[in-house]
Amino acid sequence: MKKILVPVDFSPAAENAANYATDLAYNIGARIELFNVFQVPVVSPVAASMVWPYQEYSQMEDDAKKALEKLLHKVEKKYEAAYQDYSLKPEVYARSVRGEVDDEVYKYFTECKMNLVVMGLNSASKFSKILIGSNARKMIEREIPLLLIPTGYQFRKPKKIAFATDFSHSDIPVLCALAEFAKPFNADILIMHTGNSTSDPAVYKETMEGFLNRVADRVNYRNIYHRHVNSKRVKDGLDWIVENGQIDMLAMVHRKHGFFYRLFNGSYTLNMSDHIQIPLLVLPPEHRIPM
Incomplete structure (x- = not known):
């Protein structure tokens, strides 16, 4: 159990x-x-x-x-x-x-x-x-x-869980664990990446497609989708998806020196949006333990 x-x-x-x-x-x-x-x-x-x-x-x-x-x-x-x-x-x-x-x-x-x-x-x-x-x-x-x-957030079965990624290979086992968490609720997993895809669109497309292909090969879950949020700052992209993505939970990997680390340890922290009022699932890199 x-x-x-x-x-x-x-x-x-x-x-x-x-x-x-x-x-x-x-x-x-x-x-x-x-x-x-x-x-x-x-x-x-x-x-x-x-x-x-x-x-x-x-x-x-x-x-x-x-x-x-x-x-x-x-x-x-x-x-x-x-x-x-x-x-x-x-x-x-x-x-x-x-x-x-x-x-x-x-x-x-x-x-x-x-x-x-x-x-x-x-x-x-x-x-x-x-x-x-x-x-x-x-x-x-x-x-x-x-x-x-x-505080005050009442439980409701998650219908959509957003997973913020920087397309790191080590996020694949994390997504496998997250899928096991989502299955009892039949929840959608929205893979989101925030950044400026117009700076080098060819490289971005190759990186994104390579990551999503690995997800399709490794993650045994059908309700997985992808969305890019065009934003120069990670914080702004996360704010947007929380406000407009109709999500019930935000999942992130705490990778030292990654964007989540910068978010909570650098200047982003002091400016974090005041309106995040949904559960935040923080997972370690390459997490494999069933949740």
Whole structure:
């Protein structure tokens, strides 16, 4: 059975992500694990000599565990009431550990052979700013499959998933994995490339056709289409496809020094559009793990 890991900090964004993940699990036949990482409070350098009171620390940890159990019960009850066939309700588990969020999530994901991390974003209207200083940014750098859910976004079966590519050969196995994710929903996969195709149209056509031929040979899925978005800037092209492409999810590969890396680490980040309000699926290069 596939396994989805949901890091939770008991914020509305995390609870919404847990709800989304459970709906997703119901549709693809997966189990859910709510995962809370209890972080030791940071002591400022000025107060470095101070010792955090053990009793207060212990109480905070106990409160976190109780909150996790409460969230687990809430999720279970909600879906027990929602689905008439109780046997189809996703299995939901809860774990709590100490440490840093990205370290512990990555460790648990790899050791327990999870398939996907579903994580909430604090605010879809401030997407780029949230990623700059959040655990989501750190998780992206860990290069594990990560589905980011904007606050308030309610689950709906994806009908069209846009996959942004630069025609890299290593995107082919990623598309194979994405196709397995799309199959239960019979969703279309829209392969999109954003750039200026008029600068050297012959070279662009050869590159595009070579990539699409490899997709046809390697990816066992019929509902795959291609669309070019003519734009000098990657960000503008992504904005356009999100606004006008009628897509339910945007999937991208986090390849260091690729266009996605530049988007989230360079000047594009600060200017990221405020209107991205759909789930963002971030995949590592040459990803092959079924989602």
